[in-house]
Amino acid sequence: MAQVRYHLVAGKAEAERIYAALDAAFEDEGAPVAMSEVDEAAERFEVSAYLDVADGEDRMRDVAAALGRESTDGISREDLPDRDWMADVLAALKPVRAGRFIVHGAHDRDKVAANDLSIEIEAGQAFGTGHHGTTAGCLSAIGRIVTRRRPRNALDLGTGSAVLAIGIAKLARVPVLATDIDPVAVQVAAANVAGNHVTPFVKTAVATGFRARAIADRAPYDLIVANILAGPLMRLAPEFARHLAWGGDVILSGILVSQRDRVLASFRIQGLYHRQTLVRGEWVTLHLTR
Numbered sequence: 001m002a003q004v005r006y007h008l009v010a011g012k013a014e015a016e017r018i019y020a021a022l023d024a025a026f027e028d029e030g031a032p033v034a035m036s037e038v039d040e041a042a043e044r045f046e047v048s049a050y051l052d053v054a055d056g057e058d059r060m061r062d063v064a065a066a067l068g069r070e071s072t073d074g075i076s077r078e079d080l081p082d083r084d085w086m087a088d089v090l091a092a093l094k095p096v097r098a099g100r101f102i103v104h105g106a107h108d109r110d111k112v113a114a115n116d117l118s119i120e121i122e123a124g125q126a127f128g129t130g131h132h133g134t135t136a137g138c139l140s141a142i143g144r145i146v147t148r149r150r151p152r153n154a155l156d157l158g159t160g161s162a163v164l165a166i167g168i169a170k171l172a173r174v175p176v177l178a179t180d181i182d183p184v185a186v187q188v189a190a191a192n193v194a195g196n197h198v199t200p201f202v203k204t205a206v207a208t209g210f211r212a213r214a215i216a217d218r219a220p221y222d223l224i225v226a227n228i229l230a231g232p233l234m235r236l237a238p239e240f241a242r243h244l245a246w247g248g249d250v251i252l253s254g255i256l257v258s259q260r261d262r263v264l265a266s267f268r269i270q271g272l273y274h275r276q277t278l279v280r281g282e283w284v285t286l287h288l289t290r
């Protein structure tokens with residue numbers, strides 16, 4: 001399964017209609033739909049739908065059908081890089097600083113200063129080397145929130161490489177449950193947890209959303225971090241509320257700037273209120289509290 005961005009450009013009113021139609025058509029599969037201005041002077045907007053497609057499949061016709069069109073004219077396709085491609089690129093990148101943390105590979109251990117909180121991650125099969133704006137945004141938020149109020153029991157949902165769970169454990173030295181839908185990511189996460197010497201604090205588990213015994217057993221959490229995508233985050237909003245302790249903090253990322261208000265609205269209905277937004281490129285990281 002790969003992700004493909006189907007996109008088209010239109011004037012503002014037409015782009016808003018396209019956005020609404022694609023959002024409604026692909027809502028059930030949790031596909032993010034985004035709208036962004038591409039030409040301010042001419043008031044032209046690009047609308048993108050990020051769809052999962054099977055190998056060799058093209059869903060251009062689904063997009064046209066969602067817009068009530070018989071023709072696919074004007075709709076473009078961009079194949080998004082898969083994980084291995086990303087790992088190759090990231091392997092060549094330098095250490096990243098985010099808030100109080102430095103995320104680096106083993107070959108850059110000598111770049112770590114005495115007062116740095118270092119997280120050592122090799123680019124591999126799981127997402128999360130700190131280079132992506134969403135990971136860096138979450139690390140900055142963790143540094144700020146955990147310094148102000150130390151959590152007692154944290155959950156990192158969609159842990160990938162476990163970079164965020166390791167960050168919380170190193171900073172607060174409290175129990176963290178790190179879960180992922182992808183069993184390969186969970187294996188990588190467990191290896192990184194051991195490599196960063198935080199095994200006494202971080203437990204890993206495979207879980208789809210909040211559906212796992214391991215998550216229920218440790219609830220409620222006073223810090224939940226989830227860097228997944230806007231669609232699944234919005235669908236899971238009631239579960240966040242159910243698993244969050246009174247006064248607890250939630251950090252969300254994987255959200256495009258254009259999706260921010262819809263995500264906030266989904267969580268506000270559940271009694272979770274916006275505290276801060278961090279913007280890195282086209283991505284936002286949100287801090288919410290109860």
Ligand SMILES: C[S@@+](CC[C@H](N)C(=O)[O-])C[C@H]1O[C@@H](n2cnc3c(N)ncnc32)[C@H](O)[C@@H]1O
Pocket residue numbers: 126127128129130134135138157158159160161162163164179180181182185207208209210227228229232254
């Ligand atoms: C963007 S990566 C984030 C990894 C890491 N937490 C970071 O911040 O760099 C998203 C991760 O969430 C996992 N994921 C996606 N949807 C999920 C779901 N519904 N439940 C649990 N994990 C999910 C993916 O397998 C992936 O490892």
